[in-house]
Amino acid sequence: MPSPVVLAAAIEIVMPVLRPADRSGGWRRDGVPQEDALTRMLRVGAAQMGPIHKADSRQAVVGRMLGLLDRASERGCSLVVYPELALTTFFPRWYMTDQAEVDSWFEDEMPSAATRPLFERAARHRIGLSFGYAERTPEGRHFNTSILVDRHGAIVGKYRKVHLPGHAEFDPQRRFQHLEKRYFEPGDFGFPVWRTMGGILGMCICNDRRWPETYRVMGLQGVELIVLGYNTPSVNSQRSAEGPEQRLFHHRLSLQAGAYQNSTWVVAVAKAGVEDGHPLIAGSVIVGPDGAIVAESATEGDELIVADCNLDATVFGKQTIFDFGRHRRIEHYGRITSQTGIIPPPEAR
Numbered sequence: 001m002p003s004p005v006v007l008a009a010a011i012e013i014v015m016p017v018l019r020p021a022d023r024s025g026g027w028r029r030d031g032v033p034q035e036d037a038l039t040r041m042l043r044v045g046a047a048q049m050g051p052i053h054k055a056d057s058r059q060a061v062v063g064r065m066l067g068l069l070d071r072a073s074e075r076g077c078s079l080v081v082y083p084e085l086a087l088t089t090f091f092p093r094w095y096m097t098d099q100a101e102v103d104s105w106f107e108d109e110m111p112s113a114a115t116r117p118l119f120e121r122a123a124r125h126r127i128g129l130s131f132g133y134a135e136r137t138p139e140g141r142h143f144n145t146s147i148l149v150d151r152h153g154a155i156v157g158k159y160r161k162v163h164l165p166g167h168a169e170f171d172p173q174r175r176f177q178h179l180e181k182r183y184f185e186p187g188d189f190g191f192p193v194w195r196t197m198g199g200i201l202g203m204c205i206c207n208d209r210r211w212p213e214t215y216r217v218m219g220l221q222g223v224e225l226i227v228l229g230y231n232t233p234s235v236n237s238q239r240s241a242e243g244p245e246q247r248l249f250h251h252r253l254s255l256q257a258g259a260y261q262n263s264t265w266v267v268a269v270a271k272a273g274v275e276d277g278h279p280l281i282a283g284s285v286i287v288g289p290d291g292a293i294v295a296e297s298a299t300e301g302d303e304l305i306v307a308d309c310n311l312d313a314t315v316f317g318k319q320t321i322f323d324f325g326r327h328r329r330i331e332h333y334g335r336i337t338s339q340t341g342i343i344p345p346p347e348a349r
């Protein structure tokens, strides 16, 4: 029986140690692309963005995104994730009646002229991307959308936000407006996942992260890494006692539960800080498949946080406590898809 030291040396000869690439993309073994590496390690950058004001141009915003991308490249990232509605201010806080004004916040094509440099530079760095934007389709439909771009600059996935919070009409009772239900239709793609960058990746957007169904539908497709962006006001517009501390608590609680209960990585990226007088929480995080936070932002500005996400670390949970095939009891879950509101039991007589 060889000693553990001899065994370890032998293993190292057969399986060279994986090292981070100096530049342009994740972990490589002697130049072999990450997809072929022995451990599926994806180095992910969460590119938090500080405030974007109404007056800021798309070009100026993309300039900031390029700065974060270059930092991610220097740190060997393979994937960079940006916030929800990353190209503009969070415009649903503004009540608008003129459709031309509304449409000025939307993109008719992607890549657009303003975002093309981002796609090109990311492909040059061999970095995948995800970011959110307001999408207007050729038929004139409006969605709150995010995309997944592979390391060659090709769009491999599109997601349209399913859970739209807020309201459709001006609400004088609120401290400020949240008009997503006015400006967007609910997403019509469901929660797909994609095989890309060596793993199974999915997306959701902001309010989606608070709903367990979001994660579970992707979990049932074997998702290994979920990326999402958010714009979360620091104060509840209908209950001012609910401030940033509680908002951050609910944010982390939702993400950590979703990650753990589906044994998946979750990368959540804020647009943060004070946009034209309206504060948004920061707290961008990368959460591991056991529910622990492995990286968290420290500022409310443009900031890159990085973590090595071992996609194989999702296997243990998926094969044990959350082995869905063995343990789920779907005969008892009918209400999840057959009703929306609460149906309480009859009152006792």
Ligand code: CDT
Pocket: 084, 165, 166, 178, 205, 206, 207, 208, 210, 230, 231, 232, 233
């Ligand atoms: N952008 C977004 O979805 N924000 C919501 C705020 C909800 S308050 C109406 C969120 O869940 O963070």
